[in-house]
Amino acid sequence: MSTDPTAKEAGLEDADPVAVLLAWLQQSDEAADALGGPDRASGIPEAPWPHLMLDHGPGGDLGAMRWVTSPEVILDLRGHPGGWPGKAELRRILVRLVKAAQAIVEAPHVPGRPVVNKVAPSGLLVWAPLIDGQPRWLITLGVTLHP
Numbered sequence: 001m002s003t004d005p006t007a008k009e010a011g012l013e014d015a016d017p018v019a020v021l022l023a024w025l026q027q028s029d030e031a032a033d034a035l036g037g038p039d040r041a042s043g044i045p046e047a048p049w050p051h052l053m054l055d056h057g058p059g060g061d062l063g064a065m066r067w068v069t070s071p072e073v074i075l076d077l078r079g080h081p082g083g084w085p086g087k088a089e090l091r092r093i094l095v096r097l098v099k100a101a102q103a104i105v106e107a108p109h110v111p112g113r114p115v116v117n118k119v120a121p122s123g124l125l126v127w128a129p130l131i132d133g134q135p136r137w138l139i140t141l142g143v144t145l146h147p
Helices: 017-027 029-035 087-106
Strands: 051-061 070-078 115-121 136-146
Touching: 017 051, 017 070, 017 087, 017 115, 017 136, 029 051, 029 087, 051 136, 070 087, 087 115, 087 136
Parallel strands: none
Antiparallel strands: 051 070, 070 136, 115 136
């Protein structure tokens, strides 16, 4: 507990699973290696390709919203609009990124940041190319965390 009278204790609103996983993957050597370089994970579709986007998923379990929650995070991996890398290679990259995301569970806790207890697929890998042919794979991860 802080001795600073102005310090605010972290609450559920501070345990944003997208922000936590995005920060983790942006600093992950494994994620950078899988994607072919750094700066290829964000919240928007942008070059360089392939590019990973993270967003809040449609499901999960907020429990009683008192401490531990298990929301979902969507990993959206897009290849170059020209069609590369191919379907199989892009899938392989996404599987590596899921493994990189799961490594956060074993990492030492950083004070002041949410604690992540579990990262696990809550569904299957889904091939979902865009209408213009841009290759894309999706997966939803259940993330159990608390402030």
